[in-house]
Amino acid sequence: MPDYSDKALGLGTQITRRDLLHDAGLLSLGLGLTSPSYSESTTVAESRLNYPPTRTGLRGSHPGSYEAAHAYARDGVPHKQPDRIEESFDLVVVGGGISGLAAAYYYQRQFGQDQKILILDNHDDFGGHAKRNEFHQGGRMQLAIGGTHNLEYWQFNDTVHRLIEDLGIDIAKLRRQTQFNYGRTGVNGQAIWFDAETFGANRLVSGCSLKGPPSASPLPYLDQFPISEKAKAELRQFYGRKTDVLSDLSDQDRNDYLHNTGYFEFLQSKAGLGEEARALFNNASHGSWGLETSCLSVAEALEDGLPGLNLIGATAIESDWDYPAGFFPDGNASLARLLVQRLIPSIAPGATPDNIAIAAFDYSELDKASHSVRIRLQSTALHVENRENVVYLSYSNGGKNHAIAARHCVMACYHSILPYICPSLSERQKVAQSYQVKYPLLLTNVLIRSRAPFTQLGIDGASCPGRMHASLFLGSGIETGGYEQSLTDPGPVPVTFWGSLAPKEGVTHVKDQLRSSREKMLRLSFEDYEREVRSVLQNLLGATGFRADRDILAITVNRWPHGYSHEYLDLWDEDWPLGEAPHEVARQRFGNITFANADAGASAYTHTAIEQAARAVGEFGKPS
Ligand SMILES: Cc1cc2nc3c(=O)[nH]c(=O)nc-3n(C[C@H](O)[C@H](O)[C@H](O)COP(=O)(O)OP(=O)(O)OC[C@H]3O[C@@H](n4cnc5c(N)ncnc54)[C@H](O)[C@@H]3O)c2cc1C
Known part of the structure; x- marks a missing residue:
């Protein structure tokens, strides 16, 4: 395994330091920005420095806010x-x-x-959690999601529909202009990246996912997993079996079992997975729940797309994994901006849902x-x-x-x-x-020079069962709000690292876990997060010629120690x-x-x- 020093990973590189002018930083480093707009970029960049969405470094709950x-x-x-x-x-x-x-x-x-x-x-x-990250490179603005991003319109009640309509947002149009799907159904498919630090070898297994639709089943790929033969055999059994391990239970008892049993207990006692195989799922719900998977009941885990339906007499349906949410390229920051523009029209005269992502906002208003x-x-x-x-x-x-x-x-x-x-x-x-007690979340955006290394590997994203961020994906393919960046755009592109932080070991109660994760999130320095994402990208993409010290253009860490609202959990909350x-x-x-x-x-x-x-x-x- 290559031993990348901080220097080789580019940790000393000026551009990644918090609150620097991206463009000025790049210019001083001579990183070959050719756009004519950069000859005038000092003043442009200075005004951007005072514009919060362009700030890099630690964002979300940024220093000074809490x-x-x-x-x-x-x-x-x-x-x-x-x-x-x-x-x-x-x-x-x-x-x-x-x-x-x-x-x-x-x-x-x-x-x-x-x-x-x-x-x-x-x-x-x-905007609260509805924040955008702006990167300005090569004469173009790259947008990335800083927090809440999808509009699950099928869950809207009449009140919400009315507000969305009153702001002029046409969800069907957002859908038509969006190809993005968390790197799952882009130009390329799903992948799992095993890292050497955790698994002893860096290994990218493309075409499958630990959780997800039947078409992404890891069954045909298990031989490639860098895990023991025993764990592989257990997983083969687990993914391959079709049975109903609860067939002797009445409907009521079955329901009770699914809601009152921990998913990990189910994996152990009904699916026969040992500790090594179970550990693959530890962070699989970090993004969707902000929790350790071990905190979920069987019902919650299956609902979240984790495997096991085949063991309770059910069949996973491919279309259940369709996720037809509405997206703006900066996520629901565009919704926040439309609301602010409605309340204070002079902040962005002429802004509409068709141009909101690129509309200039005058914060002095x-x-x-x-x-x-x-x-x-x-x-x-x-x-x-x-x-x-x-x-x-x-x-x-x-x-x-x-x-x-x-x-x-x-x-x-x-x-x-x-x-x-x-x-x-x-x-x-x-x-x-x-x-x-809210569920902590982490969304780290890393602007890279080009998507070419991903294309070369045939991936648009990957889940990372051994790493700090549970998954990463390319943030492109959302061409709404007047913004243009197709899934195949060859220029700079944000890679979004998505997840939460594992609590310290030995903490058992879910609320103590959440507090531990939150505390860790605030304690880690920007350099800790930076080292992590640089090292992941270097090890994942290095074989393509990617160099973290050269090809990473900016990093913004959106940490949300007070993230998702506490939804009641089967195993931890009363009725x-x-x-x-x-x-x-x-x-x-x-x-x-x-x-x-x-x-x-x-x-x-x-x-x-x-x-x-x-x-x-x-x-x-x-x-x-
Ligand atoms: C990373 C992330 C991703 C998410 N993704 C989605 C998604 O894709 N789709 C979805 O529907 N939902 C998502 N959510 C859920 C999200 O919480 C909601 O969508 C929504 O944005 C919450 O809005 P809110 O106004 O209730 O709370 P917040 O956005 O938290 O706003 C509350 C504001 O009050 C401020 N505040 C707190 N205390 C004080 C004080 N003493 N004085 C002044 N201000 C204070 C906070 O700092 C914050 O800015 C996501 C949440 C997170 C964190």
Whole structure:
């Protein structure tokens, strides 16, 4: 196995350092950018530096975004409540994610366009999880998804459909303009990449997947797996058998078994997989769930596409793996941008769903006193309370604390922080809000010089059972929102590394695992992530002549320690009576304060964030 030093991997290369001007960095390195636009790139690049989507390095929960909240919520540091109210609004929204933006939209519809609305968010960009990464290379902009990306329109209720239609988004058109499918059905097919550090040999096995449709079954490929003969034989049995190991159970008992048994226990006791074979599935649900696969029940794992249907008398159906979601090239950042443009039209005059991905956004318009809606970034809510008929709220911005008043307040931030911001809530409601421990997620985008090495290997992506990121795929083939980059475009292309982080060993309870993973995600430095993706790409693509020190143009790590909303899990959560589930208690109206965010629906979807915004605003009732 080649021993790549940090230097050989290009760790010292300037372009990858956080918050550098990509183009200026490349120019200084003489990396052969020929576009005429680069002769003028210093000023262009300088203005881009102040434009959050172009920032590289550690993004998502970026340095500077969470320290104020951690100081009071985690470390118990008291903060000063300013007495003087500096500004008053009709509505203050805490959280500028899809839910907070949608709350402002619904408030305007309910109470009128002239309502004064302030949205506070702790990040340097709006959108919450709906963030985009922009790379500018060779005179072109490359877009990548920084967080939430698919629109699962088949799950939309009428409220969500109406908002999507009102913004002018035509999902059928998005589908027509999209070939992307996570590298599964692109020009090339599925693949598994085994790395030498974990498996003793670097081995790319193309044409199959550990989880997925019957056509991607690894059965014909098992001989190529760099694992023991024993593990291969077990997997052969597992994938090849057709039986019903639960045939002696009644329907009720079968259902109970599927929901109350851990998937790994099933793999061991019913599928006969030993530890080595089971370990292949450890991180297989990192992207889809943000959890270790061992936390899932049999039913949840099978639902997630993991193998085993053949052992319970069922047949996997190829079309169940079709995934006809709607996509913009920057994911749901385009949805956030359309919402912001609706709220503050002057930020991007003329922006429509047909050009939203490439529309210029003037961030100086975000927080202007002359606008009815203002978005204030880098502002962390510290305290909120009802005072007679107004809501008093303090927040920190630029190291100073400020106080504002509003008639109404929608808390569209993570629920786990609410008990600290809103101490006058009942203990019952605070306990319910604390129940929400989100699932951490990691989306690292690496811009490479060309897709040629992938084409040479005949892959568009691969799952990586031994690595930090569970999978990677080329981010091309979404030609919506005015953006053009086909699946076969030969120029620079982002590779998206997708997954979560394994918790430290020995931690058993799912919530402790989530906290451990979150803590690790924040503790790792940019260099740790950088070393990982450089080493994976070098080892995966090296045989094609790819050189990480030369062919990696930029790296953006989107870490989301507070990622997916906590959806209730078969093995870890109770069946609460209607109205008593933690999310239902957590979201109860409190005076003039209501609660949105996807957490309020205990469901990690963009459409849930919208549904919960509509409900939270609806609770204020009609204007009298
Ligand atoms: C990596 C990733 C991928 C996802 N992919 C999909 C997908 O493809 N499809 C899908 O439907 N869903 C997806 N989701 C789920 C996603 O959470 C929802 O889609 C949706 O974006 C959640 O929106 P939200 O507004 O409820 O929360 P958020 O986007 O989390 O927004 C809440 C905002 O409040 C801010 N905030 C928190 N505390 C404070 C405070 N004290 N003061 C000020 N601001 C504060 C937060 O920092 C954040 O910016 C994904 C989530 C992640 C993390």
